[in-house]
Amino acid sequence: MKIVELISSRFLQIVAALSASMAFTLTGLGVGWTAPTIPKLLAEDSPIPMTADESSWMVAMLSVGSVAGVIPLAYFSNVMGRKSILIFSAIPGIAAWLIIIFTASVEALYVARFLIGVEVAVTFAITPIYLTEISEVKIRGILSSVVQLFYNIGALFEFSMGPYVSYTTLGISSAVFPVAFLLVMVWMPESPYFLLLKGRGSDAERSLMRLRGKTDRQHVQEELTEIRKIVDESLKMGTAPVRDLFMKRGNRRPLILILSLVMLQQFCGQLAIVSYTTQILQRSASSIDAHISVIISGGIQTVASVAMSSVVDRVGRKPLILSSTVGVGVSTLGLALYFYLESKTDVDLSTVDWIPITCLVAYVSLFSLSLGVLPFTIMGEIFLPNVKGLAASLALLVHSASGIVVTKLFQIMTDSTGADSPFWLFSAYCFISAVFISWYLPETKGKTFAEIHELFNADSYPIKVNKMSRLK
Template identity: 35%
Template sequence: MSISRKWREYVAALSATLITAAAGTTVGWTSPTLPILLAENSPIHTTADQSSWIVSIMILCSAASPIPAAYLADRIGTKKTLLLAAIPYIIGWILVMLAGNVPTIYVSRLISGIGYGIAYTTAPMYLGEIASDEVRGSMATLITVMSKFGILSQYCIGPYVSMMGLASFNIAIPILFVVTFSAMPESPYYFIKSGRNAEAEMSLKKLRGKDYIIEELDSMTTLVNENMKEKSRWKDLIRVGGNKKGLLILLGIYFTQQFCGSTAIISYAQQIFGAAEGGFGAKESCILLGAVQLLTSAISCQLVDRLGRKPLLLVSSCGVGLANIIIGAYFFMKHENSEYLVALRFIPIIVIPIFIFSYTIGLATVPFAITSEIFPTHIKSKATCVIQIFVALMTFAVTKLFQVVADNLGEYVAFWGFGLLSVAGVIFILILLPETKGQSFAAIQEKLYSPSEKVVFEKSEDHLGAVRINI
């Protein structure tokens, strides 16, 4: 299905994912800012330990957002919940503009973390519910494309402007999001769940245009009604075998996503390139890194619905594992003052972008597509909530511990650890992940429930299908 026929869906998706571009700015902001804060002539005197907290505390605070975000998404809709995410970002950047000490920066990062958690809990839900089956995967990857755009903006602008100038640029993104997304339709699934079928039809017409067919709305209604017959209970994430399997698969994928070292490399990019002494300047290397991220995420957006989720994740995990091992070997030789180091100074400038390419082509993008499609309607918000809390805690652990391990044991230990966990992720994905490319929600859910659970799937005639779970 061509993008030209789906332009309404893509406009809504691009507008929605401006909030993840704002999230990307909060992640990438530390790369050009920490060298300023750690310099001798720093405007705000900052220690190495404080710098690691500046990086990690935002992610830690984001763990508090998914439960309220999931609740609000069910009560007021995914659109309004996403709009609320802009408020913490705006407040956070105002505090950065006013900051005269480290505690103020801490507070700004804490508040921004609330918006981060809301955005990444709600955006996959919104995109998964407005998208047609044919483009659901590629639309979900826009979350990462826009996030990488936000990160690249920090690498390109941050080293050359003041903290005030960078914060002024960053605050414009959530404001632009509010202006554009306010005009976008709410998810038709939310209206159906609320019993507002006329508004659901209007929403679907806005999203589909000439492709609108009443049968799709009927199928959505049947699917939601059947799913909603099951009570949404937290314990069902573990008690129901299909839910438990889906949750386990996603937690394993997201664990690999974080413990391949991606967030650490992105957040500490300028410091890593500076320590590597790899030929290019650290600032220029970061811009190259950000460009690779953005271009690769755009490529992945096109491949996820063509090649499938599983192949991209396997290629991605293998690539980051190999890159981590090579980068670790380079830092080990640097630590040992190897005589071969001079001849190998090109390694960081080549291998770190290869790492980012490998990471972005699969691990950075595909998990969002799977998250948006793997759970039944009645349990989706709770599952997404658990996943985002898990991701926040894992990301916090990586960003906080990377600096500690690098300072006390050496960068090579951190990268070799990332490499080992990446290889474990390859094995996990190969064994447990089913392919979901181009399949309806009902067909995907059917794969997860074993016959022994006596799951009965009642599919509708439309491609969306409907599912009834009898346990």
């Protein structure tokens, strides 16, 4: 009964969160598309013949597009609004799939991947901000964490369809998703935080009433007053110049944190591993068909993201991210050791040929547990409204630049020093990051934006456990 009442009283809030999260399905499609497609493009009967080096640049162009797309976001996020930018993000996605469907050159694929990267930039920077700003504190974590599920659905679609349909059919099927997202998102309410930032108080009140399922204005006044305090403080500070992110400790500390987390997302190898999943499994001596293994991996990843959504507001952000980081480190260590023994020793691995798929399934499951989405959820929680767009843009710039480095480095290291070499790097980075997270990451579960801002402005940081208890 409580679940029914919860859903009915917050129906539009949940629908808006799910609609915005569909943007991550588009991201999952773009990232996952390369896994089944690259082997086809490298084959003798390729619809668009290309070399291994060209395929690695095709993968990397997504991150190049993200770098280019992130540059105007700091400005437009506080001018156009969160909802409007999310709607706009579908346009480059639609254009990209049309290029994939109707063109037949490597250069055209570079352009398509670049446009998908622009879409990814908007999705990763704006969706978490929109979700945290429309959600109540008590369910903010679970609504924000749903994006990982939607991302995995997109990737699983590509993994499942790609090996068994033609190159063109896969492109047509994928193009349906951004069109559907655009048609759904246009009906959703704008963030009340953004509306207050623009001085549209009555619109903000109506938006909040719709999101909370209330018809009586008095029921939303308390929350609206709290939001107004945050926004007023942000407006008094004015539009933050870039230097404020580094000079003011209330901004600098969360910036250090979020840049570290987004770099971890890339240097744990996620983009490279998802993009080259089929090839990674084809290199192993596993007796399991690579395409079937990829589908199994994607399916388990999707289930894991559902599990994460159910525990994020009970367990908290910090323990989930820490356990996910350590688990991903162990998984990449297993892959590194297997490929080392297979390629550089005479050890017979026929009895343990299940190790690559097991490690890969563990990797994607543990990444989905929190590392895939919670850094962006935290990014939406720890910055004041006047610097959110700027901070998100800088974080995504670092995230995208790291993605370019990792995807190219993966191919170069694999070809020059062996299939094991990039996995040693990924594993080492995870373990080093785990130490940093255990020391520097605070717990934001259940805290309002004001409480989180106070935490980062404390005289000493990282804040001690006994001081955190007094802030609750």
